[in-house]
Amino acid sequence: MSTTPERTGSADTSISGAEIVLDNVVKRYPGQKTTAVDSLSLTIPAGEIVMFVGPSGCGKTTSLKMINRLIEPTSGTIRIDGEDVLTQSENDLRRRIGYVIQGGSLFPHMSVAKNIAIVPKLLGWDSSRITKRTDELLELVGLDPSRYRDRYPRELSGGQQQRVGVARGLAADPPVVLMDEPFGAVDPITRQRLQDELLSIQRELHKTIVCVTHDIDEAIKLGDRILILQDGAQIAQYDTPEVILGAPAGEFVEDFVGSGSALKQLSLTRISEIALRTPTTATVGERTDDVRRRAESNGDMAVIVLDGRGRPCGWPWLRQLTGEKLVEPTEELINLDHRATLNDALDTMLSSSHGAAVVTGDRDQYLGVVDFRSVTEHIRMLEEQAARD
Amino acid sequence: MTDTLPATRSDSDVGATPAPTGSSRRIARLDRETTLMLIVPPVLVLLVFAGYVLWRQTADLDGTELRQLRWSTVITLIWEHVRLTFVSSALVVAIAVPLGVLLTRGRFRRLSPLVVGVANIGQAAPSLGLIVLLAIWLGFGFWTAVLALTLYGLLPVLRNTITGLQGVDPTLVEAGRGIGMSSAAVLFRVELPLAVPVIMAGVRTALVLVVGTATLATFINGGGLGDILQTGISLFRFSLMIAGAVLVALLALLIEWLGRVLELLTRPKGL
Ligand SMILES: Nc1ncnc2c1ncn2[C@@H]1O[C@H](COP(=O)(O)OP(=O)(O)O)[C@@H](O)[C@H]1O
Numbered sequence: 001m002s003t004t005p006e007r008t009g010s011a012d013t014s015i016s017g018a019e020i021v022l023d024n025v026v027k028r029y030p031g032q033k034t035t036a037v038d039s040l041s042l043t044i045p046a047g048e049i050v051m052f053v054g055p056s057g058c059g060k061t062t063s064l065k066m067i068n069r070l071i072e073p074t075s076g077t078i079r080i081d082g083e084d085v086l087t088q089s090e091n092d093l094r095r096r097i098g099y100v101i102q103g104g105s106l107f108p109h110m111s112v113a114k115n116i117a118i119v120p121k122l123l124g125w126d127s128s129r130i131t132k133r134t135d136e137l138l139e140l141v142g143l144d145p146s147r148y149r150d151r152y153p154r155e156l157s158g159g160q161q162q163r164v165g166v167a168r169g170l171a172a173d174p175p176v177v178l179m180d181e182p183f184g185a186v187d188p189i190t191r192q193r194l195q196d197e198l199l200s201i202q203r204e205l206h207k208t209i210v211c212v213t214h215d216i217d218e219a220i221k222l223g224d225r226i227l228i229l230q231d232g233a234q235i236a237q238y239d240t241p242e243v244i245l246g247a248p249a250g251e252f253v254e255d256f257v258g259s260g261s262a263l264k265q266l267s268l269t270r271i272s273e274i275a276l277r278t279p280t281t282a283t284v285g286e287r288t289d290d291v292r293r294r295a296e297s298n299g300d301m302a303v304i305v306l307d308g309r310g311r312p313c314g315w316p317w318l319r320q321l322t323g324e325k326l327v328e329p330t331e332e333l334i335n336l337d338h339r340a341t342l343n344d345a346l347d348t349m350l351s352s353s354h355g356a357a358v359v360t361g362d363r364d365q366y367l368g369v370v371d372f373r374s375v376t377e378h379i380r381m382l383e384e385q386a387a388r389d
Numbered sequence: 390m391t392d393t394l395p396a397t398r399s400d401s402d403v404g405a406t407p408a409p410t411g412s413s414r415r416i417a418r419l420d421r422e423t424t425l426m427l428i429v430p431p432v433l434v435l436l437v438f439a440g441y442v443l444w445r446q447t448a449d450l451d452g453t454e455l456r457q458l459r460w461s462t463v464i465t466l467i468w469e470h471v472r473l474t475f476v477s478s479a480l481v482v483a484i485a486v487p488l489g490v491l492l493t494r495g496r497f498r499r500l501s502p503l504v505v506g507v508a509n510i511g512q513a514a515p516s517l518g519l520i521v522l523l524a525i526w527l528g529f530g531f532w533t534a535v536l537a538l539t540l541y542g543l544l545p546v547l548r549n550t551i552t553g554l555q556g557v558d559p560t561l562v563e564a565g566r567g568i569g570m571s572s573a574a575v576l577f578r579v580e581l582p583l584a585v586p587v588i589m590a591g592v593r594t595a596l597v598l599v600v601g602t603a604t605l606a607t608f609i610n611g612g613g614l615g616d617i618l619q620t621g622i623s624l625f626r627f628s629l630m631i632a633g634a635v636l637v638a639l640l641a642l643l644i645e646w647l648g649r650v651l652e653l654l655t656r657p658k659g660l
């Protein structure tokens with residue numbers, strides 16, 4: 001079965017990714033009765049994120065690893081940017097393909113900077129260029145270079161390690177990045193942030209990203225296209241998330257995508273697409289009395305506290321306001337990036353005592369608040385739309 | 390956790406440990422037990438040696454005893470003993486580590502039980518028997534003793550090299566290969582550094598084995614502190630037997646301590 005979806009979208013000149021074409025790729029492991037990958041043909045368009053999903057053991061990892069030749073195909077060809085991967089030396093090939101795996105797989109005896117610098121070093125970059133690149137990448141994945149570059153992996157949390165893993169994968173600016181369940185080892189809230197960050201990185205870099213996951217929600221959120229596989233890496237459907245949700249190709253896909261299609265649609269909507277509520281805000285250093293008066297006249301029981309640079313840092317109830325001047329609250333505020341999905345928003349709201357979540361934009365600037373009402377309104381709108389179709 | 394990072398960047402991982410700075414980590418890792426093991430042996434050795442010196446200067450010794458326990462003689466014997474120990478241990482490392490590496494690579498992997506088995510025999514054989522047999526075969530002297538000691542110390546380093554390399558997380562090896570490191574680069578920059586703590590534990594064991602067994606070198610003219618013991622036994626002089634035993638024990642304690650220091654020094658940062 002061969003699927004070659006047409007390219008969508010306008011010609012983007014900033015695409016740095018390369019097209020990957022798999023042609024009748026087969027992998028049979030010695031001593032295995034069934035074929036792990038049975039004739040997979042597939043075109044992965046340049047500059048897109050393609051998600052491989054499917055049940056465990058269906059051949060996702062095997063298919064992915066054949067692209068960078070960690071696994072050699074039994075037959076078939078794989079071309080990146082028109083070039084057959086089997087004709088290149090494996091080491092040269094892999095240095096041009098980013099590889100990110102679960103948990104980051106950082107080398108524990110190397111500092112963060114050394115981990116990231118491995119491929120640039122192998123490529124013979126000079127040390128000043130490597131240092132510059134390392135810092136740049138740490139910034140990109142949201143880690144302060146001066147604070148983190150000399151740390152060792154064990155001194156980082158799981159999410160931070162995974163971020164460094166992503167930075168290592170991007171180190172030599174490869175056109176193609178392969179990811180195998182990259183966010184499988186972190187807790188849901190961290191996973192959601194890492195996903196948002198990957199999306200914002202991709203908006204900047206336009207790589208070709210092939211990402212394996214077993215989580216259909218993750219696939220819907222991250223993928224420009226989703227490849228749903230059945231046993232033996234048989235293609236069940238290969239299309240955009242919208243089409244897969246709207247017109248699942250057969251029972252297997254329907255079952256796999258699961259029920260509650262309206263709820264799944266929540267993974268397709270970004271917070272930036274819906275109207276936000278704007279409750280009372282206050283800046284650190286303001287007089288508490290003024291703030292209380294303002295909030296009460298707005299009918300608010302709580303205020304959102306912003307720091308000097310317009311970033312939200314707390315959301316205290318009025319009764320929690322003490323002292324003469326407003327100080328930065330000590331409790332951690334869990335913000336939502338405006339690129340997060342409504343699904344993420346529901347998750348965050350459920351763990352908030354306000355039943356709502358603070359939304360931030362670029363550079364963590366405060367944008368507003370999303371609450372259950374705005375989400376349910378959106379669901380109702382979707383249902384009305386579906387009824388009309 | 391939000392002290393310098395904006396809130397959205399902060400990591401809310403469940404169970405994430407706050408990360409102290411590297412140096413405080415390293416000092417904290419020298420726990421009480423390690424610190425004690427670093428301080429107690431040299432202090433003990435010094436105290437006992439001071440006792441020995443006191444005894445040596447004040448005891449009523451006859452001519453044979455005086456000759457055997459002359460300071461110049463004792464220092465020469467200690468030097469010979471140390472030389473036997475270090476040359477053999479260096480050879481052990483030079484042979485066992487590459488052999489261990491080889492036995493964890495591809496098609497040689499299947500041979501590893503066989504080779505470990507042979508090394509096991511080398512160690513299980515009575516050490517005196519091994520030394521004497523080799524001497525009959527190769528002649529008496531320093532190098533035959535070194536050879537015997539090397540065979541004797543091989544097993545712990547070989548076994549630990551194999552165990553250490555096998556203990557390296559295979560996903561790290563695959564990660565290294567996956568980002569484009571050659572298999573040699575993965576070996577030297579990932580596998581061996583990560584196996585160093587286990588290998589060095591084997592080296593310490595080998596040092597202790599070798600320093601003790603080197604006492605037997607005297608039987609084939611290999612020198613070492615065994616001379617004092619042997620003279621003591623053959624001439625039935627308790628003072629010599631005890632002096633020899635004490636000196637060997639002190640040297641062994643010191644060498645074991647040195648092994649511990651080496652283990653600490655070679656341990657890669659970040660583990
Ligand atoms: N190294 C291997 N040797 C033999 N069989 C393997 C190997 N790796 C994977 N397989 C088999 O190939 C099939 C596909 O595995 P994999 O690609 O890892 O699946 P997925 O990533 O989708 O869970 C499974 O049936 C698995 O048991």
Ligand SMILES: [Mg+2]
Binds near residue numbers: 061212
């Ligand atoms: Mg897998």
